[in-house]
Amino acid sequence: xxxxMLGTEVAKxxxxxxxxxxxxxxxxxxxxxxxILRVGARPDDLSYxxxxxxxxxxxxxxxxxxxxxxxxxxxxxxxxxxxxNRDTSxxxxxxxxxxxxxxxxxxxKQMIDPVKDVDCMSPVNMAKVFAGDDSGYAPCTAEAVMExxxxxxxxxxxxxxxxVGRSMVVGKPLAMLLLKRHAxxxxxxxxxxxxxxxxxxxxxxxxxAGKAKMVTADMTGEGAxxxxxxxxxxxxxxxxxDVDFEAVEPKASFISPVPRGxxxxxxxxxxxxxxxxxxxxxxxx
Numbered sequence: 001x002x003x004x005m006l007g008t009e010v011a012k013x014x015x016x017x018x019x020x021x022x023x024x025x026x027x028x029x030x031x032x033x034x035x036i037l038r039v040g041a042r043p044d045d046l047s048y049x050x051x052x053x054x055x056x057x058x059x060x061x062x063x064x065x066x067x068x069x070x071x072x073x074x075x076x077x078x079x080x081x082x083x084x085n086r087d088t089s090x091x092x093x094x095x096x097x098x099x100x101x102x103x104x105x106x107x108x109k110q111m112i113d114p115v116k117d118v119d120c121m122s123p124v125n126m127a128k129v130f131a132g133d134d135s136g137y138a139p140c141t142a143e144a145v146m147e148x149x150x151x152x153x154x155x156x157x158x159x160x161x162x163x164v165g166r167s168m169v170v171g172k173p174l175a176m177l178l179l180k181r182h183a184x185x186x187x188x189x190x191x192x193x194x195x196x197x198x199x200x201x202x203x204x205x206x207x208x209a210g211k212a213k214m215v216t217a218d219m220t221g222e223g224a225x226x227x228x229x230x231x232x233x234x235x236x237x238x239x240x241x242d243v244d245f246e247a248v249e250p251k252a253s254f255i256s257p258v259p260r261g262x263x264x265x266x267x268x269x270x271x272x273x274x275x276x277x278x279x280x281x282x283x284x285x
Contacts, residue, residue: 002252007264040070092274165208183252207242
Protein backbone atom coordinates (compact mmCIF):
# COMPACT_ATOMS: atom_id res chain seq x y z
CA UNK A 1 0.00 0.00 0.00
CA UNK A 2 1.40 3.36 -1.04
CA UNK A 3 2.15 6.45 1.03
CA UNK A 4 -0.72 8.90 0.67
CA MET A 5 0.64 12.31 -0.37
CA LEU A 6 -1.50 14.79 1.50
CA GLY A 7 -1.48 18.25 0.00
CA THR A 8 -2.63 19.63 3.33
CA GLU A 9 0.76 18.63 4.79
CA VAL A 10 2.61 20.35 1.96
CA ALA A 11 0.53 23.51 2.34
CA LYS A 12 1.23 23.52 6.09
CA UNK A 13 4.97 23.39 5.48
CA UNK A 14 4.75 26.16 2.87
CA UNK A 15 2.61 28.34 5.15
CA UNK A 16 5.39 29.07 7.64
CA UNK A 17 7.79 30.18 4.91
CA UNK A 18 5.14 32.40 3.34
CA UNK A 19 4.29 34.04 6.67
CA UNK A 20 7.94 34.87 7.31
CA UNK A 21 8.40 36.45 3.89
CA UNK A 22 5.13 38.40 4.13
CA UNK A 23 6.10 39.72 7.58
CA UNK A 24 9.47 40.84 6.25
CA UNK A 25 7.75 42.80 3.49
CA UNK A 26 5.22 44.39 5.82
CA UNK A 27 8.02 45.52 8.12
CA UNK A 28 9.35 47.45 5.12
CA UNK A 29 5.98 49.03 4.41
CA UNK A 30 4.65 46.71 1.68
CA UNK A 31 1.42 44.71 2.08
CA UNK A 32 1.31 41.99 -0.64
CA UNK A 33 -2.14 41.97 -2.23
CA UNK A 34 -4.04 39.70 -4.61
CA UNK A 35 -6.94 40.92 -6.76
CA ILE A 36 -9.39 38.30 -8.03
CA LEU A 37 -11.39 39.28 -11.11
CA ARG A 38 -14.53 37.16 -11.38
CA VAL A 39 -17.35 37.33 -13.94
CA GLY A 40 -20.59 35.81 -12.67
CA ALA A 41 -20.75 33.31 -9.82
CA ARG A 42 -19.87 29.79 -10.99
CA PRO A 43 -19.75 27.35 -8.03
CA ASP A 44 -16.22 26.15 -8.85
CA ASP A 45 -14.99 29.76 -9.10
CA LEU A 46 -16.56 30.59 -5.75
CA SER A 47 -15.01 27.52 -4.15
CA TYR A 48 -11.51 28.40 -5.36
CA UNK A 49 -12.06 32.04 -4.42
CA UNK A 50 -12.86 31.07 -0.82
CA UNK A 51 -9.70 28.95 -0.66
CA UNK A 52 -7.53 31.69 -2.16
CA UNK A 53 -8.86 34.38 0.17
CA UNK A 54 -8.37 32.12 3.19
CA UNK A 55 -4.80 31.27 2.15
CA UNK A 56 -3.95 34.95 1.72
CA UNK A 57 -5.41 35.73 5.14
CA UNK A 58 -3.60 32.82 6.85
CA UNK A 59 -0.27 33.96 5.44
CA UNK A 60 -0.79 37.59 6.43
CA UNK A 61 -1.52 39.03 3.00
CA UNK A 62 -4.41 41.02 1.56
CA UNK A 63 -6.95 40.15 -1.12
CA UNK A 64 -9.86 41.78 -2.88
CA UNK A 65 -12.54 40.39 -5.17
CA UNK A 66 -13.77 42.37 -8.16
CA UNK A 67 -17.04 40.79 -9.24
CA UNK A 68 -18.66 41.65 -12.56
CA UNK A 69 -22.13 40.54 -13.70
CA UNK A 70 -22.30 37.57 -16.03
CA UNK A 71 -23.64 39.77 -18.85
CA UNK A 72 -20.81 42.30 -18.56
CA UNK A 73 -19.57 43.79 -21.83
CA UNK A 74 -16.13 43.07 -23.27
CA UNK A 75 -15.30 46.77 -22.98
CA UNK A 76 -16.20 46.94 -19.27
CA UNK A 77 -14.21 43.75 -18.55
CA UNK A 78 -11.11 45.11 -20.29
CA UNK A 79 -11.43 48.47 -18.52
CA UNK A 80 -11.64 46.67 -15.16
CA UNK A 81 -8.53 44.61 -15.87
CA UNK A 82 -6.63 47.70 -17.01
CA UNK A 83 -7.59 49.47 -13.77
CA UNK A 84 -6.10 46.57 -11.78
CA ASN A 85 -2.95 46.76 -13.88
CA ARG A 86 -2.61 50.43 -12.88
CA ASP A 87 -3.54 49.97 -9.20
CA THR A 88 -0.25 50.23 -7.31
CA SER A 89 -1.71 48.52 -4.22
CA UNK A 90 -2.36 45.33 -6.24
CA UNK A 91 0.60 43.02 -6.80
CA UNK A 92 -1.09 39.94 -8.24
CA UNK A 93 -4.11 39.52 -10.52
CA UNK A 94 -6.08 36.29 -10.92
CA UNK A 95 -8.74 36.19 -13.64
CA UNK A 96 -11.17 33.30 -13.31
CA UNK A 97 -11.61 31.29 -16.49
CA UNK A 98 -13.40 30.15 -18.54
CA UNK A 99 -15.32 33.34 -19.15
CA UNK A 100 -18.98 33.39 -20.27
CA UNK A 101 -19.35 32.54 -23.96
CA UNK A 102 -19.96 36.10 -25.20
CA UNK A 103 -16.58 37.29 -23.88
CA UNK A 104 -13.21 36.95 -25.61
CA UNK A 105 -10.35 35.84 -23.38
CA UNK A 106 -7.57 36.55 -25.89
CA UNK A 107 -7.39 40.35 -25.43
CA UNK A 108 -7.14 39.84 -21.67
CA LYS A 109 -4.13 37.54 -22.10
CA GLN A 110 -2.36 40.29 -24.02
CA MET A 111 -3.46 43.05 -21.61
CA ILE A 112 -2.64 41.61 -18.20
CA ASP A 113 0.60 42.94 -16.73
CA PRO A 114 3.01 39.97 -16.86
CA VAL A 115 4.53 41.02 -13.53
CA LYS A 116 1.09 40.80 -11.86
CA ASP A 117 -0.01 37.70 -13.81
CA VAL A 118 0.30 35.21 -10.94
CA ASP A 119 -1.42 32.24 -12.67
CA CYS A 120 0.28 32.35 -16.08
CA MET A 121 -2.45 33.87 -18.21
CA SER A 122 -0.07 36.05 -20.22
CA PRO A 123 1.77 34.51 -23.19
CA VAL A 124 4.88 36.24 -21.80
CA ASN A 125 4.81 34.05 -18.70
CA MET A 126 3.90 30.90 -20.62
CA ALA A 127 6.86 31.50 -22.95
CA LYS A 128 9.12 31.84 -19.91
CA VAL A 129 7.87 28.49 -18.58
CA PHE A 130 8.66 26.82 -21.90
CA ALA A 131 12.07 28.54 -22.00
CA GLY A 132 12.92 27.44 -18.46
CA ASP A 133 13.07 31.06 -17.29
CA ASP A 134 12.38 31.23 -13.55
CA SER A 135 11.44 34.91 -13.68
CA GLY A 136 7.96 33.99 -14.98
CA TYR A 137 5.04 32.44 -13.14
CA ALA A 138 4.02 28.88 -13.99
CA PRO A 139 0.34 27.93 -13.69
CA CYS A 140 -0.32 27.36 -9.99
CA THR A 141 -1.62 23.80 -10.36
CA ALA A 142 1.37 22.66 -12.42
CA GLU A 143 3.76 24.15 -9.87
CA ALA A 144 1.77 22.54 -7.05
CA VAL A 145 2.64 19.12 -8.50
CA MET A 146 6.33 20.00 -8.27
CA GLU A 147 5.88 21.18 -4.67
CA UNK A 148 4.27 17.81 -3.83
CA UNK A 149 7.20 15.91 -5.31
CA UNK A 150 9.74 18.05 -3.47
CA UNK A 151 7.96 17.78 -0.12
CA UNK A 152 7.87 14.00 -0.30
CA UNK A 153 11.50 13.76 -1.39
CA UNK A 154 10.78 12.46 -4.90
CA UNK A 155 13.42 13.67 -7.36
CA UNK A 156 12.22 13.45 -11.00
CA UNK A 157 15.77 13.61 -12.38
CA UNK A 158 16.42 10.71 -14.74
CA UNK A 159 13.00 9.17 -14.14
CA UNK A 160 10.40 8.19 -16.72
CA UNK A 161 7.44 10.50 -16.20
CA UNK A 162 4.12 10.25 -18.01
CA UNK A 163 1.73 13.19 -17.93
CA VAL A 164 -1.80 12.33 -19.07
CA GLY A 165 -3.27 15.61 -20.27
CA ARG A 166 -2.10 18.34 -22.64
CA SER A 167 -3.86 21.50 -21.46
CA MET A 168 -2.04 24.81 -21.21
CA VAL A 169 -3.17 25.00 -17.58
CA VAL A 170 -1.55 21.78 -16.36
CA GLY A 171 -0.30 19.19 -18.84
CA LYS A 172 2.00 21.16 -21.16
CA PRO A 173 3.54 23.54 -18.59
CA LEU A 174 4.00 20.68 -16.11
CA ALA A 175 5.91 18.73 -18.76
CA MET A 176 8.24 21.73 -19.13
CA LEU A 177 8.77 22.02 -15.35
CA LEU A 178 9.63 18.31 -15.21
CA LEU A 179 11.99 18.55 -18.19
CA LYS A 180 13.79 21.40 -16.45
CA ARG A 181 14.35 19.00 -13.55
CA HIS A 182 15.89 16.48 -15.98
CA ALA A 183 12.99 14.02 -16.10
CA UNK A 184 12.29 12.02 -19.26
CA UNK A 185 8.74 13.13 -20.02
CA UNK A 186 6.04 11.55 -22.16
CA UNK A 187 2.87 13.59 -22.67
CA UNK A 188 -0.25 11.53 -23.36
CA UNK A 189 -3.93 12.23 -23.80
CA UNK A 190 -7.20 10.39 -24.28
CA UNK A 191 -6.36 9.66 -27.95
CA UNK A 192 -2.93 8.17 -27.29
CA UNK A 193 -2.58 4.69 -28.79
CA UNK A 194 -1.92 2.11 -26.05
CA UNK A 195 -2.39 4.69 -23.32
CA UNK A 196 -2.40 1.97 -20.67
CA UNK A 197 0.92 0.54 -21.83
CA UNK A 198 2.56 3.97 -21.88
CA UNK A 199 1.31 4.75 -18.39
CA UNK A 200 2.53 1.41 -17.02
CA UNK A 201 6.10 2.29 -17.98
CA UNK A 202 6.07 5.48 -15.91
CA UNK A 203 7.95 5.75 -12.65
CA UNK A 204 6.00 8.94 -12.00
CA UNK A 205 2.47 9.15 -13.41
CA UNK A 206 0.49 12.40 -13.43
CA UNK A 207 -3.22 12.26 -14.28
CA UNK A 208 -4.54 15.58 -15.60
CA ALA A 209 -7.01 14.66 -18.32
CA GLY A 210 -10.24 15.72 -16.60
CA LYS A 211 -11.96 12.35 -16.79
CA ALA A 212 -13.19 10.69 -13.62
CA LYS A 213 -11.27 7.58 -12.52
CA MET A 214 -9.81 7.01 -16.00
CA VAL A 215 -6.45 5.82 -14.60
CA THR A 216 -7.01 2.28 -13.38
CA ALA A 217 -4.80 -0.33 -11.73
CA ASP A 218 -3.90 -1.96 -15.06
CA MET A 219 -2.51 1.41 -16.24
CA THR A 220 -0.16 1.73 -13.25
CA GLY A 221 3.25 0.13 -12.83
CA GLU A 222 4.28 -1.50 -9.56
CA GLY A 223 5.83 1.08 -7.24
CA ALA A 224 4.92 4.08 -9.37
CA UNK A 225 4.43 7.55 -7.90
CA UNK A 226 0.90 8.64 -8.87
CA UNK A 227 -0.23 12.27 -8.74
CA UNK A 228 -3.88 13.03 -9.41
CA UNK A 229 -4.68 16.53 -10.67
CA UNK A 230 -8.26 15.82 -11.76
CA UNK A 231 -11.33 17.25 -10.07
CA UNK A 232 -14.52 15.45 -11.06
CA UNK A 233 -17.83 14.27 -9.62
CA UNK A 234 -18.58 10.53 -9.71
CA UNK A 235 -21.91 8.75 -10.24
CA UNK A 236 -22.77 9.12 -6.53
CA UNK A 237 -22.11 12.84 -6.62
CA UNK A 238 -18.84 12.61 -4.71
CA UNK A 239 -15.69 14.55 -5.56
CA UNK A 240 -13.10 12.33 -7.21
CA UNK A 241 -9.97 12.58 -9.32
CA ASP A 242 -8.77 11.15 -12.63
CA VAL A 243 -7.33 8.14 -10.77
CA ASP A 244 -9.32 5.20 -9.40
CA PHE A 245 -7.71 5.71 -5.98
CA GLU A 246 -8.91 2.53 -4.26
CA ALA A 247 -7.76 0.32 -7.15
CA VAL A 248 -4.42 2.06 -7.77
CA GLU A 249 -3.26 2.69 -4.17
CA PRO A 250 -2.07 -0.91 -3.53
CA LYS A 251 0.29 -0.73 -6.53
CA ALA A 252 1.67 2.78 -5.94
CA SER A 253 4.65 3.73 -3.78
CA PHE A 254 3.18 7.22 -3.37
CA ILE A 255 -0.26 8.46 -4.39
CA SER A 256 -2.13 11.74 -3.98
CA PRO A 257 -5.86 11.70 -3.16
CA VAL A 258 -8.72 13.88 -4.36
CA PRO A 259 -9.71 15.88 -2.40
CA ARG A 260 -6.85 16.81 0.02
CA GLY A 261 -4.17 16.32 -2.62
CA UNK A 262 -2.62 18.61 -5.25
CA UNK A 263 -5.54 21.04 -5.09
CA UNK A 264 -4.73 21.80 -1.46
CA UNK A 265 -1.32 23.14 -2.53
CA UNK A 266 -2.49 25.34 -5.41
CA UNK A 267 -3.56 28.32 -3.30
CA UNK A 268 -0.24 28.19 -1.42
CA UNK A 269 1.61 28.42 -4.73
CA UNK A 270 -0.67 31.34 -5.68
CA UNK A 271 0.23 33.12 -2.43
CA UNK A 272 3.91 32.53 -3.15
CA UNK A 273 3.50 34.08 -6.59
CA UNK A 274 1.82 37.15 -5.09
CA UNK A 275 4.79 37.53 -2.74
CA UNK A 276 7.24 37.30 -5.62
CA UNK A 277 5.24 39.87 -7.56
CA UNK A 278 5.17 42.22 -4.57
CA UNK A 279 8.93 41.87 -4.18
CA UNK A 280 9.46 42.55 -7.87
CA UNK A 281 7.12 45.55 -8.07
CA UNK A 282 8.25 47.17 -4.82
CA UNK A 283 11.92 46.31 -5.07
CA UNK A 284 11.73 45.16 -1.42
CA UNK A 285 12.75 41.65 -0.31
